[in-house]
Each structure stands twice: as C-alpha cells, then as structure tokens.
Amino acid sequence: MGWATDLHDASFRGVQFECTTVSDSWSKTIATHQAPYSNAASVEDMGNDPRRISIQAVYAGEDYLTWLNALLAALQENGPGELIHPIFGICYAQVTNHNVNHDVDNYDACSFSIDFVIAKSQKTKRFIPLKTQSFIQPTYIIANPAAALKQALEKLKLNDKNAFFNVVNKIRTGLQTVRNVMGIAKNAIENILSPETWATGLIDDITGLVTFDMSISAVSKWRDVIKRIQRFDKLFDTDDAQNEPVELKQLWRATQVASVVAISQSVVATVRNEMAQNQETSFTPVELAVIRQQNRQTLQQVINIEREQVSLGIDAVSQIQVYKEIADQIHLQIQELIEVHPPITTASIQVPCTLHWLAHFLYEDMERAHEIRRLNPDLVNPAVLQPGMEITVYAR
Template sequence: MSWLLTLQDASFKGRTFEVVSTDDSVSRDVAQYERPYVDGADTEDLGRKAREFQIQAVFYGLFYEDALNTFLAVLEEPGAGELVHPIWGSIPAAQLLSYRVHHDADTPDHATVDLAFVEHQDSDPFYSSAGGTLDDLMSAYDMASAMTETVSAWAAFVGALVGSVVGGAFGLIARVTGLGGLAGGVVGQLRGVFAGASSSASDYTQAPQAFGADVQAAVGGLSDDRTYESLDDWRGMTADADAVLQIPADLVAGDSQAVSDDPDGALPATLVLGTQDVARVETVLQVAVAADVVETAIQILAAQRDNPTMTPAEIEGIVTDTRRYIVAAIDKNRAAWGVVDARPMTEPLKSAAKKIQDLGLAVINMRPPLITRRTANASNFHLLAHIWYGDFSRAAELARLNPQIRNPNDIPAGEPLNAYAQ
C-alpha cells in the first residue's frame, strides 16, 4: 500500500509535528567466540537491541516559532512517552536521546529539528524483589520460620541426647546436665539484662522447646525504650545485642558476671560441655537476636519513608548492621547442624537478608541523589534552602546532612555542603 493510504501523523507525547525524513536502525546483541587457528567465530544471538529512530521534524510559516517552542517544551519533559512514527505507527514508549534545532538564512520562518529516539522497554532489575512495592518489602521478611525451625532442631537434638542417656549411655549424663545448665544460665542472664523476662522451665533438657520461647521473649526487649530518631539509638541497640550474644561464651569461660548479676545466670564449675553443645545454644540465641534486629530495622526504615531524617549513608549503615546479624545466624546454623540440615533455617534467613537490602535501597531511592554543592557567598542554612529549593523550611534537612558545620548561621563562601539534588 502507498503512503497515501498508510502514512500517519507523527507525534511525541501527544504533540504532533511534520516530518521531512526518518532513518531507523535495528541491531542485535551477538556474542562472538573465537579460537586460535580456527577461521571465523561461533556466534550466539543474545537478542535484539532497542530500536533507534532518527527523525527530522520541520516547522515553517509565519508563526513557526510558537509551534517550535511548544514542541521543544515537550522535548524537555523527562521520561519516555508514546512516539507515533509516520511509517511504523505507535511506539508505546520511546526515550528521547537528543535533539538539534537547525535554522538557515536561505529559508526564513523555517526550522528543522533532528530527533534521536530509542525504544524503551520496562524490565525487571537484576535483583528484583517479590512484590516490588515498599509495603511488600516491609511485610515480606520471614524470620519467624527461621526461629521455629532452629528451635525445632534444638529440641530434636536435646531429645535425642536425653534419649541416649535413658537408653543406657550413662556417660552422657554429665553432658546432658551441662547442656541444661548452660541453657538455664543463658535465660538467667537474660532475665538480669531485660526486666520482665521470665523462665517457663526449670530444666530445659526436659522442655527444650521452652528454651527457644524464653530466649525469643527475652531478646525482644532489645528494641524497647528507644525512639530511634537518631543513629545513636540504633548503635546503642546493636551494642546491647552484641553483649547478649556474648553471654554463652562468658558463661562457659566462667565470666558469668560480665553481663548481669542475676544469681540464676551462674554456671556450676563442674559442668561438662562439648563444643557442638555450646554452638547449638549460641545458634538459638543468634537467630532470636537477628529476628529482633530485623524487626527494628524495618520499623526504622518504614518511619523514614514517611518522615525522612537519615542520610543515605546512615540508612546503608543500618542495612549493613542488620545483614551482619543475619549472616552470623546463617553461619551459626550451618556450624551447628551442617549445611544441608540447616537449610530449613538458613533459607528464610537468606530471604530476610535480601529483603532488608531491597528495603534500604527503596528508601534511599525515595529521595533525590545526594550531591555536593558549594556556597556562592557567605550564607546560612535557611537562605541556602530558599536559594536551592525555594523552601526555607528545608534548612533542618541541610543541617542534618552537614553535621560538620558548627555555626549554621555563618557558613563561609565556597564551603562544600551535602545536599539533595532536588
């Protein structure tokens, strides 16, 4: 069919324009594998690259300048939009790469605009997250299953050990006693650290499930009594978490008073404990701590969504700290139960580590990029906020991003300051 029947009115983002010429190109992404002393190359087709469109638009007539300026305003708008190609029709999403306006003295009241477009295709990021929205990320972590599986593995281990003693292996009596004493000592220490923590069993070898429940309930006090309005509260919480994780090692070393003065937290000097026994107790504690840290981090990052007060570096620090506790819990589970047997515990932990990373990135990306700006003249944060953003109330934001400034009312000219791009 001829152009008379098929040619379409060209437009971009709804703004029509006349076309002089088009030049379209398509290329494919091809990997080539060459070998010494072999002619030619093996090729692997990796798919078609984005189509590129070179279009020359024309504006002419007595009022061409108004039409041209209106069209250029559309081109200045960021983001992809629909391009109606005069030959190929609608391109649902095309990204403008560049444009060039040409005037010639021999053709007054006339201008051509050379346009370069590339086809835009939405695709999943390399590290996509389930759901994708910020709310999905906040609710998608599953530390509860990791804690449940870890406690179940602990209970099965203790039950088997106690069964061996009952079955006649009386040499294990000292080991079972030591294991129960260590578990009781850990809970006793936690009761001394966290007011209100309780013990639901006097002998955890007879009620091994109770040990996990008591540890989880006590460790939940890590995040209490803090507002987390600043990074200092987070650092205080992680310092307490590190002290709690040290409890089993301190008990085994006889340094039971290093954490608390609770009399139930002391160990008799005669207890017999194997390395694996201690590791399994530490694993239950490590997963409980990681779960509480993850929950606290999610609450902080959720608050940053609605009321951003932290810099990207501070958010990154929270995510890094949280992943550190999760990775330690994964390592403890693998060391205690073996890589294969630990998978029911480690898979939810790995998922949680990924989710908290995605959540931190999503929160950071909600804010414009952080850049460095220099003051043109002696100034203050309120004036700079007005000049840079047209909003003097963002002075507090600038002060938060620049803690190195001692006198916010006397900032010298040329001072480099951290500021959001928009």
C-alpha cells in the first residue's frame, strides 16, 4: 500500500487546495569544534532543525478566484495554523513565503507555491478525562445491516422459496462452521430469520473467549482471537452467490467488525478496572497503541468495501457513518488510557548495566525494572544491557 491510497485532502486553516508536488526537508544543527592547525574536528549534534515543507498547488475552474482569495487570507494571518499535509496528515505550520502564478493560456486557473516551517505542536492536556462512551454497544454496529437482511429474507421468501431456503441453510451452516473453528459451544437454537439475534449471540460468544490473566500475555490472547476472526472474511463469498441477498455479506462484515470492537471494549474495561484498583495493567501503552491501530485498519478496510457496494443498492452511506463514529470513539478511549501514564520515550544505554540498575538510575526505584521489561518484550537478556542499546521507558 503506497501513499496514493492514503492521501489526505490538503488544506491550510480549513481552506482546501489541490497539490501537485510536496517536498519535505529535514536538517540538523551541527557544532564543529576544531583546534588550530588541525585537520581533525569534533562534530557535535545539537539536535534537529524544524521540518520545512514546500508545496506546489493549483486552483482551476470558474470559481478559482474565490478559493484563491480565501487561501490568501488564511496565509496572511499571523501565527502558525493547522496544515493538512497530503501525506503526513495534521501538523502545525508557520508560513514563511508564498507566491501565485497566472498564465495567459490558463485564464480560469492559477498555480502557487507555499513554504512552511513546522511549528511547535499544540500541547495535549494530560490527566483530564476525555468525553468518551463508557462502552460501545455491538448492536449499534449491526442494527442497520440486520434490519436490511431481515427485510431481504422476507422478500425472497415471497418471490423464490427455493432460493430462500438455500440462503437460510447457508447462514446456518456458516454459523456452525464459525462456532466449530472458534471452539464455541452452541447453547440455544438460533433463529436464522432474526439476523440481529443470531449476530448478537455470536458476538457475545466470541467476546466470552477473551479472558485476561497473568498466566499468558494478555496481548497474545487478544491477537490470537483477532486472527481467528479474520479467518472468516470470505465465509459467504462463494461461486453460487447469484440468488443470495447482498445484505447477508454486509451483515457478516458488520458482525466481524462488531466482534473486534467488542473484544477491544473488553481490553478497555480491563485496563480501566486495573487502574481504578491501582494495579499493574495487563496492557502497556505500546500494546494499547497496537490494538488501536488494528481497530483502525479493520474499520478502514470495511469502509473501503462498503464504498464499493453503493452501486448494488444497499444502504452503505449510513453504515459507513456508523463505522467512522466507532473508529473515533475507540481512538479516544484508548488514547485516554495511554495518557494516564507518563509519555513513552527511549533511553540510550551509556555503560554496561542491568535493568535494575537502569531503573534505579532513571527513577531512583529499582523495583520498576519489571515495568521497563514489559515495555521491551524483545529484550533478549535483561541482565546484560550493552552501551548503545535503545530501551523504551516511561519519561521521568
């Protein structure tokens, strides 16, 4: 996946424009110390200079002048503003210079260039609870697709009973396959004609598989269940799908997403409870960030699929909006948990030492060695830290 599939709509202070080229440059501040009559020099790295961005863009069309005047007004305001970089997304930048070019052959268009320097990002307030939902209900995700499938089944029953029974049997077989592979016992007879009921029941059963304790890594359990759910992406994609309602695949996509979201809600609830009891959390901030990224990828994939389904006559627009709202809430929930801790940083090992010595050096508390160990699961030998190693730690 390249940048062409993940472009952002470029804008500055809310005024959008079309980019043709973007150039980003980085440089370092270097102090050179040299003795007289010596060819050797000691070079000291004084840190990074702010990133510079050069954007070439165009406006075209009969209303181009309206957009150009709005952009010029935004560029002439004092102080840094919010820049949506087409590749890297949101950043805060100060305009250093800009120019506009008009060409006699293009009377309804103009090209312009803008140079920015990245300003200091706005500080995020810490230790202040965010306004997030305490729990995201899976039924909210599957409600619309379930209602659409129920209506489609009723219509199919009236028009083609053979196709109706084939679809019902396929749903029953598919659900049984999922339960067998996932190792879920069937506790009650499923009402196939009530899609919301069987979808909700399956989500609850899958969520019940995830229990976090210290005997096995919690993130390993989470990753195992997520991978098992992903195995059923093509459950209802078969060659004999001509008479099957497209609403069935839409509901199945929603059921998979709701299962992933429900498991993430279990993670959030577990960490919140451990923090409330002042216990060591089962998930580190780095692991929480991985879970957030997995949810973002899952939701983005299903949004892309839903956009392709608009031409098939199903209500994809409202379902896409549901997925967007869920993605935002999960992001805020996990960000809230991450920001309860001090920020994550790295420490460079200067002398050979152990984790206990490093914990004493950083925090004056060697008991926090296990905390550093959890933040560095790939560490081979915690008793031998060599100079030059980069260790992930909490900021002091």
